[in-house]
Every structure is written in C-alpha cells, then in structure tokens.
Amino acid sequence: MVSKKQQEILNFINKNIEIKGYSPTVREICKEVNLKSTSTVQYHLNKLINLGFLQKSNNISRSIQSLNMKSKYSIPILGEISAGQPLIAEENYIGELPYFGKERNNELIALKINGDSMIEAGLFDDDLVVIDKSIMPTDGDIGAFLINNTEATVKYIDTIEKKKYLIPANKNYNNLIVDENISSIGKVISLFRDM
Amino acid sequence: MVSKKQQEILNFINKNIEIKGYSPTVREICKEVNLKSTSTVQYHLNKLINLGFLQKSNNISRSIQSLNMKSKYSIPILGEISAGQPLIAEENYIGELPYFGKERNNELIALKINGDSMIEAGLFDDDLVVIDKSIMPTDGDIGAFLINNTEATVKYIDTIEKKKYLIPANKNYNNLIVDENISSIGKVISLFRDM
C-alpha cells in the first residue's frame, strides 16, 4: 500500500501545511525526502492521490490537500466500551468531534452519554461530553470512569463519610462506591448536544 | 482603514481558502475584483498586510494567509439584547463560537442562556445554544424568541387549545402566550456547555 517513501512524503506535506499554512511544491518535497527528480515525486503523488490520501488541482501550484489529516483539534469520539478493549481501541471509535481550544489534542476524548443517570446535571442521553484525560476528577467534579475495565460511565464523584462515591444525578439511581474495580478516565470539561 | 476594494479582496481570499483549501494568486484576485493590473492587487495586498489582516511569504505562490479570518464556521455569540438594538448589533456581540457543521454560517448565531427557565430540558444557566435563524421553530421545538424587541428568550413553543405558547421547562415559570410582541428568532439546534 503506502510505501515508506510515500509515508515520508505524506508526513512532510501534512507538517508543511500545518506549520506554514500552505502545501509544499513538488520540488520542496524533492529536497525534503531526498529525491533527485521531480518526476519521482509526481509518481508518488499520483499513487497517494489514487489511494485517497491526497487531493490536488491540475496545474495549480501548492494545491495539494491532505485528506487523511484530521481537523487540527478534533477529538476522537468513543462509543460503548467493549469488554477488555482498551478505551482508545479502534473498535470503540465512532467519529470525530471537532474541537477548538488549546492544543492538547492527545489528552481529550469525547464520550457519548448513554442513559439518563445524569439528567439532573443536564447531561442527557446521546449528549457528547469532552473528557480531559490529564485531569483527575476530584470531589464535586463530573468525571468519566471505567468500571471493571469494560464499561465507561459519567458521574459525579464525591466523598461521603470518608468514602469515595460515584454519584448519579438522578434519584432513580444509586451511588456506587469507588473500589479497585473503578478507575478514573478523566474530568468532563464540556458538553455538546445536537438537537 | 480598509477600503471597499480591500474588503472585497479580503473576502475573496477568505472564500477561496475556505472553498478550495489554498489561497488565490495575485492574478486570480485581479479577475475576481475586476482589477486589470497585478500591481494594483499587490498594492492592496501590501496595505492589508500592514494592517495586519493578511500574511504572506515572499516569492512563494499561494502563500497568502488570512489572519482575521475567523474559524471556518464560527458563529457570533450574542449576549443580552439591549433595548431597541437589532439582534445582530455589534453591541450585543460577546464572542465567537467555533462551529463545525454544514456551511450555513450566516444563518447561525449563538445565545447564552440566562437563568434556569429551561433547566428541565437540560439548558442550564450560561450554556450556549446555537440558533438557526433560517428555521422557524414549530410545535415541540425549542426556539429563541424576541419579546418586545428588547429581550431574547429561549423556550419551548407549542399549541394549547388552539393558542401558541412559549413554554419554559421549569415548574416555577409560567407559560407565555404568543402575541404580536413576540417574534421568533430561530430554532435551537445545538448546545454547548463549558464546565
């Protein structure tokens, strides 16, 4: 599929667009990936276009566009967590949530709210919550937690009589004591709802 | 400041980058804004660069970058509506909400929820709602409405015994009958909350 050289070219194009704001020329690619001939680059470019990684307009300078490059600050949206799968596994990936904020892409994921256990906190079924994995939720925060490494849930966390609990915002649900089966994913920092 | 021609050029550059993914050439700008000479465009380009609207690299094709260009699909956030001011007046503008969706920028605005009258619908104080001005809210929808041309409010709209009402989602508030003092701004299509 994508050869080493092609990956190198792809990376350079992405980097160039990101840093400079425009795509490189064939000759600039030449230099960067140590190819002597522009036509060799053309050759690889065509391959990459056919493979669907790139796009360009004919006879127009610096018109290469990278299709695989995700939006600069998009966040992976993860759905249900299947048993045993790590949270970031491809299997759980259901989309991308574009996000504008500080550049801390790697620490952010989005989860889809399932059910109404947090309805009184304004988190409705099918809402998307953005989770910052670099922030451990502390008392009073809403956080995302992993139960038995299989199920993700969003709840308040708080201390009651010196014990930590996951606390739903819905009278019909019970508090869940935090034990070794429960690990924290991160803090919920924002919410997005499509109506 | 920015002359009419310069604004035209700026708009074209922004549009071109948005649609095609790369900046136009001097000659492309020429054609679009009906200037015969490339050097006239250069002249305006330099002005725009000095004013801080644009940026470009020397001797590099299609390297113009727009600095003022808001995020691709950002939406103006409007705060309180002051008496008599039209809804889109500068005075009400409190920021920009980046938005990724279909390209229907002009029809979208964002309003900050004030108070808890819609709390049972999951719209909390300080939440931002995105409003599509091109969609008239119909029965069952949540919409944004303008009361006496002075105050904006977000409510359910519905028909009760053949009369239209604005209906809060909070038992402590009363329904408001829709009369000639109330006009519709648009339908609430999404919600964003920062925690």
Next chain:
DNA sequence: CTTTTTATCGAACATTTGTACTATAATTAA
C-alpha cells in the same frame, strides 16, 4: 487651485512550478 495621497494600469522580467518524456535501476512475480 495646487499638492499630496490613494488607486489604477500596463508592461516586462525572473523565478517558481507543474508536467511530460525517456532512460535505468531495483524489486517482485511468474
């Protein structure tokens, strides 16, 4: 009514840039 500033044009020039063609290695498949 001058003078200055702003805006426009035209033409020419030097690169920059995309593309095409041919020839050869290097690698892989048959």
Next chain:
DNA sequence: TTAATTATAGTACAAATGTTCGATAAAAAG
C-alpha cells in the same frame, strides 16, 4: 531466468506566478 512492476533520475518545456518600475488618474488635503 525472464517478464512485469515499482522506484528513481535527468532533462526540457510551457505555464503560472510574484515582483518591480514608470506612468496616470482620482480623490483628498492644504
């Protein structure tokens, strides 16, 4: 081994493109 595919180089060309210079109009300022 032979044929086919993949990767690379070199060269050449035409078009695209940024830039500069001089001349003029148009508008604004004095």
